[in-house]
Amino acid sequence: MGAKRLLVLTFSALTLLAAAAWAGNPGQPGEGGEKSAKDYSKLPGYVEFAALDIFGQQEPKVEIYLEEPLINLVSKFVQSEDEELYSVLRKLKLVRVQVFDVTEELAAQFIDRSAKAVKNLDKQGWQRIVRVKDEGEHAYIYLKPAADYESIDGILVIAVEEGENEAVFVNIVGNINPDDVSRLGGHFNIEELDSIRYEVKQRN
Amino acid sequence: MKDTLRKLAEESRHKVYTFVYYCLRSHEEAEDITQEVLMKLWQYGGDIEPERLPGWIMRVARNAVIDSTRKQRTRAGVADGPAVNVDATPAPLSLDGDGEQVVRSRELRETLETALASLAEPYRSIIVMREIQEMSYSEISESLACPLGTVKVYLHRGRRMLRTSLKGKV
Amino acid sequence: MPGAQEQNRCDWTLERIEPYVDDELSGAERIELERHLETCPACREDLAFARAVVHELRALPEMRCPDRMETPEPVGSGEESMRAPFRGALQWVMHGLRPAMAVMLVVVVAAGAYVLVQWDTGRRVRLASTSSYSARDLELAKIDAMTAFAYVNKYSRKTRKIVRNEVLNEGIVYPLERVITQPKRRAPRER
Numbered sequence: 001m002g003a004k005r006l007l008v009l010t011f012s013a014l015t016l017l018a019a020a021a022w023a024g025n026p027g028q029p030g031e032g033g034e035k036s037a038k039d040y041s042k043l044p045g046y047v048e049f050a051a052l053d054i055f056g057q058q059e060p061k062v063e064i065y066l067e068e069p070l071i072n073l074v075s076k077f078v079q080s081e082d083e084e085l086y087s088v089l090r091k092l093k094l095v096r097v098q099v100f101d102v103t104e105e106l107a108a109q110f111i112d113r114s115a116k117a118v119k120n121l122d123k124q125g126w127q128r129i130v131r132v133k134d135e136g137e138h139a140y141i142y143l144k145p146a147a148d149y150e151s152i153d154g155i156l157v158i159a160v161e162e163g164e165n166e167a168v169f170v171n172i173v174g175n176i177n178p179d180d181v182s183r184l185g186g187h188f189n190i191e192e193l194d195s196i197r198y199e200v201k202q203r204n
Numbered sequence: 205m206k207d208t209l210r211k212l213a214e215e216s217r218h219k220v221y222t223f224v225y226y227c228l229r230s231h232e233e234a235e236d237i238t239q240e241v242l243m244k245l246w247q248y249g250g251d252i253e254p255e256r257l258p259g260w261i262m263r264v265a266r267n268a269v270i271d272s273t274r275k276q277r278t279r280a281g282v283a284d285g286p287a288v289n290v291d292a293t294p295a296p297l298s299l300d301g302d303g304e305q306v307v308r309s310r311e312l313r314e315t316l317e318t319a320l321a322s323l324a325e326p327y328r329s330i331i332v333m334r335e336i337q338e339m340s341y342s343e344i345s346e347s348l349a350c351p352l353g354t355v356k357v358y359l360h361r362g363r364r365m366l367r368t369s370l371k372g373k374v
Numbered sequence: 375m376p377g378a379q380e381q382n383r384c385d386w387t388l389e390r391i392e393p394y395v396d397d398e399l400s401g402a403e404r405i406e407l408e409r410h411l412e413t414c415p416a417c418r419e420d421l422a423f424a425r426a427v428v429h430e431l432r433a434l435p436e437m438r439c440p441d442r443m444e445t446p447e448p449v450g451s452g453e454e455s456m457r458a459p460f461r462g463a464l465q466w467v468m469h470g471l472r473p474a475m476a477v478m479l480v481v482v483v484a485a486g487a488y489v490l491v492q493w494d495t496g497r498r499v500r501l502a503s504t505s506s507y508s509a510r511d512l513e514l515a516k517i518d519a520m521t522a523f524a525y526v527n528k529y530s531r532k533t534r535k536i537v538r539n540e541v542l543n544e545g546i547v548y549p550l551e552r553v554i555t556q557p558k559r560r561a562p563r564e565r
Contacts, residue, residue, distance in 0.1 A: 064518040070507065074519065077512040095522045125274070130530055139529040147270045148326060148350050159529050170525045190528060193521045200513050221439035238439055316430055335431035360392035367427050
């Protein structure tokens with residue numbers, strides 16, 4: 001073994017050991033004191049939705065934040081058992097979901113501010129494909145077509161359901177094929193996924 | 205790998221520069237974007253399969269052009285200085301076999317370049333890549349991540365749009 | 375009506391002029407087009423113009439990137455960044471230290487292995503970076519990702535109540551609408 005390579009190996013091993021000791025218990029994915037170096041806000045499919053500010057310090061009842069490195073790992077994790085899920089996940093960069101409990105008043109405020117906020121999206125190249133406006137129910141689904149018009153750079157869902165007293169924000173960023181959207185989401189409904197999540201958490 | 209990237213960077217910079225220039229009609233933008241593309245090549249090129257690199261480079265360049273186009277509200281469409289041409293010889297008057305006369309003039313070229321730069325994507329990119337840069341359909345397909353058949357359809361459609369916009373101007 | 379028929383013929387021809395210029399029309403279509411051109415001066419003129427435009431496009435020169443713009447390369451990127459005068463000195467030092475470093479490396483690796491085994495982490499996926507996730511973490515993340523898509527579908531299924539549905543781009547919106555309003559029923563996957 002070359003001397004220089006040996007030196008590099010030695011220092012690498014020392015560094016890894018020091019880093020392992022420093023990392024301690026990383027905790028849940030996305031935590032552990034690690035700040036993401038990547039600025040996802042620059043991606044075309046990313047949405048900074050200012051209307052969410054009305055919730056202030058309120059904790060969302062559902063919060064999902066998956067960044068590219070973890071999504072990538074998950075895709076490899078599922079590759080052997082679910083080729084479909086793998087092929088979708090490996091192209092995603094960011095998945096964000098926030099669901100808040102809302103009073104009637106807060107729901108009305110959110111609807112009002114959302115309606116104003118989505119007008120800016122049109123100017124940024126987003127295309128609205130669904131608008132639901134019915135008693136007690138408001139929803140928007142926007143897509144950001146990729147430059148080649150063959151796929152989507154981002155999906156945005158904004159919804160308020162007065163019956164369920166909740167406000168929903170979903171932003172999925174990455175290279176998304178339209179067919180994948182229904183294929184994935186059609187397998188489960190939210191309640192089923194919630195109960196599966198509960199079971200997994202109970203396991204350890 | 206580093207040698208591969210270095211060689212590719214050297215070969216690609218003229219190609220990227222040409223592409224960006226004709227899409228945006230700005231030497232300044234062409235320089236900026238070429239620089240940006242080459243930096244990304246060094247940053248990420250090691251993670252990409254070597255045979256996919258040429259297509260990847262053009263894809264990055266095209267995305268940068270689209271970003272730039274989006275930022276510009278209106279396009280002046282005026283070249284900001286004399287072009288540095290590989291072929292500096294002015295083209296002669298030429299006759300094709302049907303007896304039609306094709307006259308090359310600076311005004312005609314500028315009109316053509318302006319009309320080309322004003323075309324919507326992806327037609328503009330495809331025409332630049334195919335007609336000016338002589339890229340093959342499969343190279344264009346790779347660069348745009350677009351099926352080959354679609355590339356041909358878009359090329360023809362783009363040229364028809366170009367013709368329509370040029371009618372009355374030449 | 376001869377007038378309308380003739381217009382249709384011209385429209386048909388105009389749609390095929392570009393592939394004709396590229397010699398990409400099928401035999402039958404080419405013959406049909408050429409037959410029309412013989413009798414239609416307007417279409418002949420369009421063909422000439424199309425050819426001229428293509429000719430002019432192909433005559434546009436390739437540009438040369440200015441030489442002042444050097445190919446950027448990361449600084450200190452490896453062996454070639456080492457200065458020759460120091461190379462010799464380093465080699466002398468390395469030669470002397472080689473056996474000691476081999477011992478040091480073995481000690482470090484052994485100590486590292488001991489720490490990792492003792493660490494109460496369960497089964498961990500070790501990455502090149504300092505982060506690590508358990509299988510449980512990955513499973514939860516998978517469920518989270520599917521939940522996000524489930525929300526998208528939950529609201530897209532409500533399209534029976536859509537007040538306004540804007541058709542924007544047949545390449546994206548039509549296929550997506552068909553897909554999200556009628557989720558595909560997939561046959562059970564064969565194992």
